[in-house]
Amino acid sequence: MPVFLDASADDFEAQFTALLSAKREDSPDVDDTVAAIIKDVRERGDAALIELTAKFDRLELTPETLRFSTSEINELVAQVPTHDREALELAAERIRAYHERQKPADESWTDESGATLGWRWTPVSAAGLYVPGGLASYPSSVLMNAIPAKVAGVERLAIVVPTPDGQANPLVLLAAQIAGVDEIYRIGGAQAVAALAYGTQSIDPVDKITGPGNAFVAAAKRRVFGKVGIDMIAGPSEILVIADRDNNPEWLALDMLSQAEHDESAQAILITDDPAMAKAVEAAVERNLTSLERREIAGASWRDFGAVIIVQDLDKAAELSNRIAPEHLELCVADAEGLSEKITHAGAIFLGAWTPEAIGDYVGGPNHVLPTARSARFSSGLSVMDFVKRTTLARMTPESLRAIGPAAETLAISESLEAHGLSVRARLNHLNEG
Amino acid sequence: MPVFLDASADDFEAQFTALLSAKREDSPDVDDTVAAIIKDVRERGDAALIELTAKFDRLELTPETLRFSTSEINELVAQVPTHDREALELAAERIRAYHERQKPADESWTDESGATLGWRWTPVSAAGLYVPGGLASYPSSVLMNAIPAKVAGVERLAIVVPTPDGQANPLVLLAAQIAGVDEIYRIGGAQAVAALAYGTQSIDPVDKITGPGNAFVAAAKRRVFGKVGIDMIAGPSEILVIADRDNNPEWLALDMLSQAEHDESAQAILITDDPAMAKAVEAAVERNLTSLERREIAGASWRDFGAVIIVQDLDKAAELSNRIAPEHLELCVADAEGLSEKITHAGAIFLGAWTPEAIGDYVGGPNHVLPTARSARFSSGLSVMDFVKRTTLARMTPESLRAIGPAAETLAISESLEAHGLSVRARLNHLNEG
Structure with missing residues (x-):
């Protein structure tokens, strides 16, 4: 059974921390x-x-x-x-x-x-x-x-x-x-x-x-x-869906299953401020798990790593999401753009219920190679930037060397790097003699 | 003694390849x-x-x-x-x-x-x-x-x-x-x-x-x-100086020594189209090596990994530089900007003889944490980009989902990811019923 958590419960912090640190993948030592x-x-x-x-x-x-x-x-x-x-x-x-x-x-x-x-x-x-x-x-x-x-x-x-x-x-x-x-x-x-x-x-x-x-x-x-x-070392796929009361639970369930069906180690999490929606999505997931082609994989993922979290308000949902730093984040709420401003760590955000995550896997345009396992805290999805590199350029004039060269010489001496200092000093002396 | 190579010699390619693949660092297995x-x-x-x-x-x-x-x-x-x-x-x-x-x-x-x-x-x-x-x-x-x-x-x-x-x-x-x-x-x-x-x-x-x-x-x-x-795993420092006949050999020698003094595994290379300049720089390096505080370190670096390469023209210098992919590249030539256009792999370029590399170490402005050991082929110096990450954003409208959703469904089916396809289909069906 997936985990059900209530953010207002006394033991929530302990349970949420356990969810965050659950090891989903045992990489064999090869x-x-x-x-x-x-x-x-x-x-x-x-x-x-x-x-x-x-x-x-x-x-x-x-x-x-x-x-x-x-x-x-x-x-x-x-x-x-x-x-x-x-x-x-x-x-x-x-x-x-x-x-x-x-x-x-x-x-x-x-x-x-x-x-x-x-x-x-x-x-x-x-x-x-x-x-x-x-x-x-x-x-x-x-x-x-x-x-x-x-x-x-x-x-x-x-x-x-x-x-x-x-x-x-x-x-x-x-x-x-x-x-x-x-x-x-x-x-x-x-x-x-x-x-x-x-x-x-x-x-x-x-x-x-x-x-x-x-x-x-x-x-x-x-x-x-x-x-x-x-590029990054990719782990199993993840989705976090944040949803309010105005949603079609079937859609949300399918979105969550579209990650769960990738891999038994995949993870699908729902955070909602509506307990009735939580129940309805869970029921829809179970219903689909009876018929889905990949029901064994998706079922194992849902059973072992799935989670449903009830929050008092959507600000709390954003806060929890930032701690999860999900690979995929669906914001199925009335003001998705507003909520997205509060998201500080996520690989990709899907705004509104008309944007199923599967669109991003194929035809949306953004890359589907995204940071997993909380690495959205420090890394980004694949992009053009992964295939370019930057060369920095600097040109001094005699005047600019005269202006900033002495500071370089001072620092070189303070770091006991004599030749560094001399390489600047030789030029400054030439200027002073000229 | 440092290596002296002539790019027009018959055995140059073999010797240059050996220079490129010389292992400068024996990392102990810790x-x-x-x-x-x-x-x-x-x-x-x-x-x-x-x-x-x-x-x-x-x-x-x-x-x-x-x-x-x-x-x-x-x-x-x-x-x-x-x-x-x-x-x-x-x-x-x-x-x-x-x-x-x-x-x-x-x-x-x-x-x-x-x-x-x-x-x-x-x-x-x-x-x-x-x-x-x-x-x-x-x-x-x-x-x-x-x-x-x-x-x-x-x-x-x-x-x-x-x-x-x-x-x-x-x-x-x-x-x-x-x-x-x-x-x-x-x-x-x-x-x-x-x-x-x-x-x-x-x-x-x-x-x-x-x-x-x-x-x-x-x-x-x-x-x-x-x-x-x-960030990157940094190796020993390197400098490549490309110089024409109009240079002060003492300046170039000090620039090369300012890398050599870092570390016995550091590497300083000169490429020039002027054999007389090659000799003059080498003599100036030797002269400074008698007095420099860090002469033992710099001397070991110069003796074991230093190199002077004579080329027929500066286009050849650019070509060799791109194979070296140096951490630091000084272009001490008349048209430094023109030559820099031909450089495809380098951590940082210093344009003209008034720009000693040491300026870049301290006060130039660009970062001095740069890719070593030929990694400028695929990576960049440290920058603001190392401390930010990108979240991609997508919002579909019902109309855009109608336009591109069917292609996503097709691809999901072709990849045997049924739930992916169903998450799109459920929404498309709703539109068709509506």
Whole structure:
């Protein structure tokens, strides 16, 4: 049974803290295995990749067939029904339009000392995108990772996707094609992450790796971090719905189940100021759990991690939400914009009951790769910013050096960094002599 | 002896690749020790902190003296000479002015479907800053980490700084005071990182930890990543100077030595199209190495990792620079702005010979916490962006849901996520019935 809490109860604080700190995921310790796989790929390159793919994916490859050929991709993509293709194209167009607005601007100005300062943004040259195989192989995630990279100006974008027993998902390939992906390799696991980070005879290394994966992939990303950039380590999905009395409980129940159906470790929480709504949503969740295709997964998630919290007013709901720092937050209340102003930590906010979270997963425009496990306290969803980096710029004139150079020299001396001071002093002396 | 390379030589590519891949730092494997320390602090809190501080810093503390009191801070900062104080204040003012311009803007717009989309930036609530003790205890680094956090709007900013044998650096405390730091704790090492990430009886946990440290600190930051945000793992400092024939070799030599004096693993590289300049700079480096206070450190860095590269033209210099992806890049050439346009990967660029890198370390305005070890290929220096996060916003109207909802439903079905599709369908059915 999900947890039912009343924010006005005496033991609420203890129970809410327990809810917050509940461990939803037991990551198996695969670090030693992953370290060995990475070492193997670094040492033996293609040969290691081919051997590990035969072992884990039951697929015999050669250096020539590691990568999907254009004709293979075209053949597979041709199988996709028109309505699926059109939906993907609409999604891609909307995601691209949203992310185009994220491109940061270069700046340059001259200050009162005469120094010219600023910065310039440049794209990462090459990026790699991990796409899981099997159940969690989502074409929408390909769009959400690949489009920001291409909007940022990444020149070379490579995908790795395991194809167990040779089974490829035509929708994943189509999404890659629509997004403008340059290379697709049929490899997965820690070995694919190692190949992207270090390169092999057939695969050039990349500078940044993004995309979700299992415990092996996550451990491999953590290990190659520093050699390449990585995105966040994603945990199981979460939704928090804040709702007032004027709602359709069926809609809210389906929204909560749309997270619960992802994963047994997913979490769906409802906070409402209306006890009757709490009851009605709970009943609607139970009703749908009898018929849903993924009822076993969604049911386990709801039973183990679901929660319903009654509050006296919506200010309290905002306060609790900020402590939860949810990945997805639906504000199904009369003044959603007003309430959203009180939200300080959340990955994505969905305003009003006409905005089901599933819209954001596919066609809304914003990214669906979002911070989980309370990491919205310090991190953001995937964006164009993940594929660019900033170079700061400074130019001194003789006059500006004369104005601020002595302070630099003073600080250098106070830090016992003599050459730092001398590099400024040599120029100042030249000015004084001139 | 440093490496001398000629880009037109037959074996240049092999030698340059060797230079790029030279391992400058052997991080000792302290991961097990660090894991034990973190576990100890999580389990025993203050008691573990006090015990570890007695052991490593030879300092007996109590829960009450873990934190510097305001009167202690005032007493220590009163010792700072006026010219040091004034230099720190000038630096702080210029760093603040530069970083104020980095504050990102919220956006909101309504698209042609009628959907309102956008995003909002919010600060991290609480941040912790690691400040090393001993030799590398730099007040300038306190400014460079603390000011962006405060400009971002971080409410609670805590510093941890080890004070071996009880020795505190008054300049570090003054820099913290000028930057508006809220709490200062006299603890260091992995135990301080653990205290910031998980909290103890006397120290509230933070959401993000930044700042440089030794191998133990770096390993601890890597371990707590995910529970809290961290900045980059910094390596030894680097400078690349690109210079033409019209330069003062003494200035360039001092600029290179100002990196070399940081650390035996630091790296200084000169690229020039003028063989005579190459010789003159090398001679000036050797000359200064006879007198410099830190000549042993700088000499070891220059001998083991220094390099001078002759190129036929400056376009080749830009190309090599982009492969090096230097932390600091000085462009001491006639058209520095023109050459900088060709630079795709660098932490910070210093334009023209009147802009010694040391200006950027202290008073230029841009941050001196910059990506090392070729990570400028995928990451940026520290900035206000490290202390804010973005929440995406979306609001559908019934009309916009009617326009784009069916595509979301189609994609949900194609991904076998039934509840996702139903959450959209329930609303569309309501519209169709209405």
